Amino acid sequence: MQDVAAAAGGTNVVEYTVSELSGALKRTVEEAFAYVRVRGEISGYRGPHSSGHAYFALKDDRARLEAVVWRTAMAKLPFKPEEGLEVIATGRLTTYPGSSKYQIVIEHLEPAGAGALMALLDERRRRLEAEGLFAPERKRALPFMPRVIGVVTSPTGAVIRDIRHRIADRFPVHLLVWPVRVQGETCGAEVAAAILGFNDIEPGGEIPRPDLIIVARGGGSLEDLWGFNEEAVVRAAAESDIPLISAVGHETDWTLIDHASDRRAPTPTGAAEMAVPVKADLHAFISGLNARLAAASSRRLGDGRRALAGLTRALPSIDMLLALPRHRLDDAAGQLGRCLEVAIAGKRRSFGELSGALSPSHLDGLLKEKRADLRHVDTRDRHALDAFLSLRRQRFERAVSNLRPHALAARSQEGRCRVEALDGRLASAFRLVQTRRADRLATLARVAESLDYRRVLQRGYAIVRDAEDRPIASVDELAMGTPFEVELADGRRSAIATGTHRSAGRAPRSRRSAATGATQGSLFEA
Structure with missing residues (x-):
């Protein structure tokens, strides 16, 4: 063990800290792969x-390879x-010392050939088509003679000039x-x-709505026209309330x-031709219709x-029509x-017959x-x-004769008998x-007596009333210190609630209440 320690302490290998080594690796990678x-x-x-980011x-x-694109x-x-x-x-390649990783900081990104873009375009087309954005029933007919046409394009290119010239030649209208x-x-x-901005213009405003x-x-190229393949553009075109003509690229270009x-x-020129008819053709057509x-x-x-x-030749003359009436008039005359x-x-x-009937002799007879x-x-x-x-x-x-005294007495006796009979019947009834x-x-008196609460009080029960003489039916209404009145069989006593609330157990018979039956404590005479 001593030999190993001596060998390690006597080596000439340079010693690095972790930060120094990570920085050296970062500089080496960035210098060797500055731009890839x-x-x-x-x-x-x-x-x-x-x-x-x-x-x-x-x-x-x-x-x-990890990658990052800055904002x-x-x-x-x-x-x-x-x-x-x-x-x-x-x-450029670089390292991230915090996790010992190397990564590429991307400055520019492009699809790997047209094939990748076409695959992306086809996938997006199929997805939007599945949502129904390309359905034929969503498409609307173009107006035959629009008064205002909105053009979305670059204001400095040849496209807007071609559209303006073609519309001016065919049928001049207001262009926005x-x-x-x-x-x-x-x-x-x-x-x-x-x-969306054209669709948001209010009709009848200061700026005319297209x-x-x-x-x-x-x-x-496909890359140049890629902006017209973005999903936001497609959705805006599908949701437009104003009919829309797409004139992007040449005839072989599709977006x-x-x-x-x-x-x-x-082409954009073809769009202008679709938008408006030819004014001279309309004049000629209208002239032909007038002719x-x-x-x-x-x-x-x-x-x-x-x-x-022809009808006048078939009709008879006036003399022929009046000949028959004239003949009838002559006969009548x-x-x-x-x-x-x-x-x-x-x-x-x-008159002679009537005058004979009015003679004096005839009148005397009448x-x-x-x-x-x-x-x-x-006489009758x-x-x-x-x-x-x-x-x-x-x-x-x-x-x-009926009003004589003996007749009145008989009738009075008869009425008196009837009254006495009715009086007897009335007394019996x-x-x-x-x-x-x-x-x-x-x-009813027996029933009321059986229901009298005082009979219940005589069996040892009591009624607890508050200060306004209303019965108390719950212990929640008797807080500590609340005055109340207890009615027994032989009278009433005033008291004040003390002690605690007991919800279980059986109280002594002398303090049990028929109305409350829950609050226990001392009773003090007021």
């Missing part, structure tokens, strides 16, 4: 940390990392341009915000916004005139004189006849009045009712 490109698959990605790993089939670099990435995506990371970046890391967020939206960009939009245009309307109206009037002429003469002769005969009728009626009425008066005299005499009521009252 690493290809691998993203593993363990859970999104940015609350600080904005992202931590994950790059792996292949045999090794694993400043995260905002500049052309696309966001996703779990399982194969990428090429550019950055929402400037956005059409490439880069902020492209997707700006395009989605522009679509009737149609065009999202346009020129051609480019996810093309599936979610209401119509896809092969057809004028020709149809002329033909209709000519046909009406010919039909009217010829017969009118003869008819008047016959009528006058008839009236004269009738007067004699009427006088005889009056005498007969007078006198006989009837005499008979009526005789009948009334007989009835009056009978009534007077009164005695019977009185007996029945007395029996019922005695029964």
Whole structure:
């Protein structure tokens, strides 16, 4: 043991602390691998940390390398990392002394070829399609003649100039341009915000609300058009209340916004052609309709005139229509004189007959006849009045005979007998009712006496009352020091509650209460 210690103490190996050794390794790794490109698959990605940094790993089939993307670099990435995506990371290697690990600090990140991007794009397309964002029934028809068109594109590119020129040539309308970046890391967020911003404009406000939206960009590679494949852009296009035309790239370029939009245009110029009709064609079409309307109206009037002429030829003339009425009028006029003469002769005969009936001799006969009728009626009425008066005299005499003294006495005796009989019946009935009521009252008195609480008090029970003479039924109402009154069979006593609450056990008989039965203590006479 001494030889080993001597050998260890006599060596010339440099001695390091842990911190010195970790720092030396960190400097060596950073100097040897100052700037590297690493290809691998993203593993363990859970999104940015609350600080904005992202931590994950790059792996292949045999090794694993920890990676970190600082917040400043995260905002500049052309696309966001996703779990399982194969990428090429550019950055520098370093170590983390706190856990003896080495890691790559990523400054730039790109997919490992177009194949990886296409796989990511296909996976995202299938996922959004499963949610129904690309369903045909969600798509709406474009307005035939929009008054205001909103364009989401770069304000400095050739795309907006092409759209303006094409719309000006076809049908000039009001254009609203929402400037956005059409490439880069902020492209997707700006395009989605522009679509939602157009939808948030209130109708009838200071800024007119678009009737149609065009999202346009020129051609480019898959990486250049990647911003239009982001999920936020697709969802904004699907949720837009305003019809939307997607004009991103050339005819062979496809992005996810093309599936979610209401119509896809092969080029931005094609989108302008879809948005508005050709004004000259509309003028020509309307002129053709006017010409057809004028020709149809002329033909209709000519046909009406010919039909009217044919109908007038079939109608008879005025002389023919009036010939028969005129003949009838002439016949009536010829017969009118003869008819008047016959009528006058008839009236004269009738007048002669009436004048003969009004002669003085005839009138004297009528007067004699009427006088005889009056005498007969007078005689009949006198006989009837005499008979009526005789009948009334007989009835009056009978009534007077009934009012004589002996008749009144007989009737009074009869009434007195009836009253005595009724009086006897009334006395019997009164005695019977009185007996029945007395029996019922005695029964109720016995029941009331059996229910009287004072009979219970005579058996040794008591009633406890408070200061307002109300019965106390619970020990909770008798706190210490509370005055109360105890009613026994032979009187009442005032007392004050003392002692403690006993919930179990049996109290002495002299202090048991029928009302409370729980509070135990001393009773002091007030």
